Amino acid sequence: MTDTTGTATPEMLADGEDGVRRRDFLNIAAVSATGIGGVAVVYPLISQMAPSADVLAESSTEVDVSAIQPGQAIKAIFRKQPLFVRRLTQREIDEANAVDAGSLRDPQTLAERTKEGHRDMLVTMGVCTHLGCVPLGAAEGEPRGEFGGYFCPCHGSQFDTAARIRKGPAPTNLEVPEYEFNPDGTVITVG
Amino acid sequence: MSFPWAKQYAPTNPFMRWMDEKLPLPRLVYNAVGAGYPVPRNLSYMWNFGVLAGFFLVLQIVTGVVLAMHYASDATVAFGKVEHIMRDVNWGWLMRYAHANGASFFFIVVYLHIFRGFYYSSYKAPREMIWLLGVVIFLLMMATAFMGYVLPWGQMSFWGAKVITGLFGAIPLIGEPLQVWLLGGYAPDDAALNRFFSLHFLLPFVIAGVVILHIWALHIPGSSNPTGVEVKSESDTVPFHPYYTAKDGFGLGVVLIFFTIMTFFAPNMLGHPDNYIEANPLSTPALIVPEWYFYPFYAILRAFTFDFILPAKLWGVLAMFASILVWFFLPWLDKSPVRSGHYRPLFRKFFWFGLIPCMAALFYLGGAHAEEPYIMLSQIATAYYFLHFLVILPIVSSIERPDPLPYSITEAVLGSDRKAVLGENAEPAV
The missing domain is CATH 2.102.10.10 (Rieske [2Fe-2S] iron-sulphur domain)
Structure with missing residues (x-):
């Protein structure tokens, strides 16, 4: 059966051998990268209020x-x-x-x-x-x-x-x- | 308002249910940028730039509030305070470079957002109000960016302030007193610097307010789409979350890569070295130009070199303001019932081979020296700019024969909209 709807079929969404879908990995990777990036941005924003060099x-x-x-x-x-x-x-x-x-x-x-x-x-x-x-x-x-x-x-x-x-x-x-x-x-x- | 098939906010968590009764803020967010907002399924990456502009507005406000903690708008210390931020304040260099380049990226994404609107006629009914509010936001952005550039109190700051307030001096009768009133003096000094700082802090919050109105107006008809065909049924839409939060998130990631490259490796590329020289009222820099995002309008300003009934100076000022004010009339200048440039062969030619090269030329000419051949080229480009909006667009939109439109967004995406053609009993597409 050719898929012309662009919608994922149940077979495509089925678990891989280890029960982890590709999309789960992408989700975790994207959220983690955003989280690390967020912390990296917050650090200078907090640090700028500490005593300056002068x-x-x-x-x-x-x-x-x-x-x-x-x-x-x-x-x-x-x-x-x-x-x-x-x-x-x-x-x-x-x-x-x-x-x-x-x-x-x-x-x-x-x-x-x-x-x-x-x-x-x-x-x-x-x-x-x-x-x-x-x-x-x-x-x-x-x-x-x-x-x-x-x-x-x-x-x-x-x-x-x-x-x-x-x-x-x-x-x-x-x-x-x-x-x-x-x-x-x-x-x-x-x- | 939303489409009848929009998902309803139904919190299961008892606290969220309690919150929904008392202050339905999560519901508002859910219906605005969550699963409760159905969006056409066929949006291209050109529909990314509204969210990106919102991101850069927030970035400018956050970095700007930080910079204001370390700055002082006193003409005797302002220049030194900026160097204090660069050298002494922890991460101050990052805050300032992110703010300066953030302004440039804000304009880049807003220009792409506006030109998306031109190509797909996003300004047409029923979305005129969204467009009008958008032009207001753009005008506020220009005022904010101009006043922000004055704050470091370098040579370009000072002479930019002098030249731009000089525009108001061109107005007959009241011009000169108006300019003196705007500056609070005869040349930019403490009074001007202080009021520019105050307004530069205020206006971003005004922009944020108009952005809320812009998004509110957007949610009445819903988002436009690349076909320009309105949403007809549920199969034409997908929920904003997760589909467009993911797509916008990806686009944001790509833009942030470019933004961080600029901020960390070429932070002064879009600035002018002369602004690292403290303001000197007795000496004008050799090339006095605004920031790059004002170049097209600066080119139009300088294109008028001859008196014709009115003095040349006044013509330049009128043309510069008119070049943006004409955008307010676009929904009524463009008479075509078809929105998308995809289906308007003649309009498309004038867009790609007329308006775009004309804007590119104005961008280039605004940064060039005020000498031949740049003046003549500016005059030609300025003439074409107004010709496009006031003559070509009304005529082309009246005479052109558009290509056939798809029946629906679903048909445009899938090749057929069987449900619409065959009714409720249609089999799913096979």
């Missing part, structure tokens, strides 16, 4: 710390966020060391938060670990809270002289970023 190029900052007097703090900018650099007084160091670190919400000693040989130099992000406000206390005359460190005005988190959370909603101590002193100890490189 933002990443600014990801490390040098700060000259030589002029900071004991009891004084400066604000620098690291990755578009405030960075607090404070030279602690002997009294502030003693206060920080007098606290039993184990009793704190985020247990850390002052030694763990500073560098060997520069125990009086406290470098932290000026970003409250609660919701990201800038705590007060770095500039002259700002309130420094009950524990003499930093005080976040947004939701009342209080940080001690080692910038550890003591009271209020912040879950962790002010973050100490990765940084290094240059050999003569006058400049730090953050990031």
